[in-house]
Amino acid sequence: MKYLFGASGHAKVVLDVINSNNDTLGGIFDDDTNKNSFLDIPYLGQYEKHNEFSNDSKFLVSIGDNSLRKLVVQRIKQDFFKSCHNLSIVSKYSEIGLGTVVMANAVINAEASIGNHCIINTAAVVEHDCYIEDFVHISPNATITGNVTIGEGSMIGANTVVKQGTKIGKWSIIGAGAVIIEDVPDFATVVGNPGKIIKYNEQ
Numbered sequence: 296m297k298y299l300f301g302a303s304g305h306a307k308v309v310l311d312v313i314n315s316n317n318d319t320l321g322g323i324f325d326d327d328t329n330k331n332s333f334l335d336i337p338y339l340g341q342y343e344k345h346n347e348f349s350n351d352s353k354f355l356v357s358i359g360d361n362s363l364r365k366l367v368v369q370r371i372k373q374d375f376f377k378s379c380h381n382l383s384i385v386s387k388y389s390e391i392g393l394g395t396v397v398m399a400n401a402v403i404n405a406e407a408s409i410g411n412h413c414i415i416n417t418a419a420v421v422e423h424d425c426y427i428e429d430f431v432h433i434s435p436n437a438t439i440t441g442n443v444t445i446g447e448g449s450m451i452g453a454n455t456v457v458k459q460g461t462k463i464g465k466w467s468i469i470g471a472g473a474v475i476i477e478d479v480p481d482f483a484t485v486v487g488n489p490g491k492i493i494k495y496n497e498q
């Protein structure tokens with residue numbers, strides 16, 4: 296049986312992805328014990344409760360914030376599953392890691408490699424030969440053109456365009472609507488067209 300962690304807004308969209316494949320979910324865990332249910336799936340208790348479930352259970356952390364998602368992933372003892380919306384287009388020549396979710400209308404082209412626990416959000420495009428590390432979030436409608444590298448934990452804002460061959464570092468944040476035409480260092484926040492660094496984030 297499959298289960299979600301984190302009863303967030305993002306989890307509602309993850310649930311739609313899972314439903315699109317006619318997959319069945321056993322329920323959702325969240326540290327907030329005030330929840331009784333989440334949309335039409337049962338609330339199962341706080342995160343540690345998953346230790347009581349059978350060894351063949353599979354999990355997906357449905358938390359949008361990249362750092363928080365990583366923290367929760369590190370608390371889970373068992374295996375993860377990935378899920379791609381049945382209206383996404385995923386090349387058979389691409390790779391997608393465990394714990395990753397691909398939303399409706401997203402496109403992942405040939406020889407793109409997507410890490411573990413990533414979010415490829417609604418209608419995002421990840422072009423051929425891109426290399427996306429773990430815990431990255433590509434927001435709705437962002438276009439990652441060919442041969443781009445994105446480091447662990449980076450957040451690419453909605454409608455961003457990243458020019459081919461560019462390297463984006465780890466744990467950087469690219470503001471909504473930015474156009475990235477040159478490499479971005481680790482931990483930088485970049486906004487605008489052309490993208491400019493406005494600050495560095497805490498490590």
Ligand SMILES: CC(=O)SCCNC(=O)CCNC(=O)[C@H](O)C(C)(C)COP(=O)(O)OP(=O)(O)OC[C@H]1O[C@@H](n2cnc3c(N)ncnc32)[C@H](O)[C@@H]1OP(=O)(O)O
Pocket residue numbers: 416434435451452453468469470471472473484485486487493
């Ligand atoms: C399904 C979903 O919802 S997925 C989520 C998708 N979400 C997004 O795409 C949002 C991405 N986040 C952003 O764009 C944010 O504005 C950030 C992260 C870039 C900046 O947020 P903060 O760190 O809080 O910065 P803050 O709001 O203080 O802005 C700092 C400066 O940058 C400017 N700025 C902020 N965001 C942008 C942007 N996207 N484009 C251009 N300028 C921007 C602000 O106007 C401000 O300028 P000023 O100093 O001249 O006044």
